[in-house]
Amino acid sequence: DAKTTQPTSMDCAEGRAANLPCNHSTISGNEYVYWYRQIHSQGPQYIIHGLKNNETNEMASLIITEDRKSSTLILPHATLRDTAVYYCIAGNMLTFGGGTRLMVKP
Amino acid sequence: EAGVAQSPRYKIIEKRQSVAFWCNPISGHATLYWYQQILGQGPKLLIQFQNNGVVDDSQLPKDRFSAERLKGVDSTLKIQPAKLEDSAVYLCASSLRSGTLPNYGYTFGSGTRLTVV
Numbered sequence: 561d562a563k564t565t566q567p568t569s570m571d572c573a574e575g576r577a578a579n580l581p582c583n584h585s586t587i588s589g590n591e592y593v594y595w596y597r598q599i600h601s602q603g604p605q606y607i608i609h610g611l612k613n614n615e616t617n618e619m620a621s622l623i624i625t626e627d628r629k630s631s632t633l634i635l636p637h638a639t640l641r642d643t644a645v646y647y648c649i650a651g652n653m654l655t656f657g658g659g660t661r662l663m664v665k666p
Numbered sequence: 667e668a669g670v671a672q673s674p675r676y677k678i679i680e681k682r683q684s685v686a687f688w689c690n691p692i693s694g695h696a697t698l699y700w701y702q703q704i705l706g707q708g709p710k711l712l713i714q715f716q717n718n719g720v721v722d723d724s725q726l727p728k729d730r731f732s733a734e735r736l737k738g739v740d741s742t743l744k745i746q747p748a749k750l751e752d753s754a755v756y757l758c759a760s761s762l763r764s765g766t767l768p769n770y771g772y773t774f775g776s777g778t779r780l781t782v783v
Contacts, residue, residue, distance in 0.1 A: 592768045603670070603757050603774025604709065611768070647708055652769045654699075656708030 561651025562587040569661040572642075578635040580660050582648030585629040591651045593624060595633045597644040598659070604647065607633065638664045668692065670775035672758050678781045684746040687778045691740070691760030695773075697721075700733055700743050701757040703777070709757055715741065716763075748782045755779050 565583040572578040584593065592611050596604040608615055608622045610631070615622045621634040635642055647659040671690040679685050691698050696717050701709035712731065714721040718738040726733065730749070735741040745752055755777040762771055 592770070594768070594770055596772075601776070603759070603776055604772075605774070606770055606772060609768050609770045645708075653711075654769065654772060655711070656701075658706075658708055 561649065561653045561655040562591060564648045564650050564657050566646075566648050566657065566660045568658065569663070571663050571665055572635075572638045574640060574664055574666050575637055578633075578638040578642065578662060578664070580633040580635075580646050580648075580662065581630065582632070582650075583630045584648070584650030587628055587650045593622065593628075593631050594649040594654070595620070595622065596647045596649065596656075597642075598647065599641075599644045604656070607646075638662075640664050640666065670758055670760055670773050672756075672775035672778055674778055675776070676779045676781075678783060679748055681750055681782050682747040684744065685748055685780060686742055686744045687756050687758075687780075689741045689743070689758030689775060691758070692773055694762065695760035696738070696763050697761045698735055698741050699759040699761075699772070700741070701759065701774075703755045703757055705754070712743070745780075748780075750782050753780055753782045 562584045594609040595607040598604045610622045624631045643664045645659040645661050647656050698715045700712045703709040712726045713723040713733050715735045718735050733743045757777040759772045759774040
């Protein structure tokens, strides 16, 4: 898996969009980008994945740059329940880094 | 569908004692994973099973950790003897299959929190 770099922590106001960046400059051509999140005292939960194109599902949107060296997870209307650690994984072996701790504030 | 079941939820043992964790994956999921998550870090893969065979155990400390999945369904992870640094949450995950891309269909259990004193 490629190495990923994410900010350690971020804050977001409730109701606003949360944009979580991830750098994965060494990603190879067949490696997908996956996002998981982990709410306190629970196991990680799958959010979304992508290869080249932008993706959207009921939870989030994933924007991948054209060169695939970085991506952004977008939670369009963050709620307090979205407070969690968000992991970006670039590769197919599900190797977790430190993630970004997102705090959604009222 | 029922999720990945793990037990116990919490365990406190003294160093040098033994401990075992149990995992029952989602029905039909051929691939099972054990992860170790130390406080403040992301999960680290310990071992991956495909049915009852080991696919990857390169990060499993084999001098003290062992795992089995005898009938290709539920699995047990054992630590003997435990050290203070084994204090962590042990997560089990399962997926339908591995080796096909994208490899995203992981479902995690809630984990077992181990404290070694």
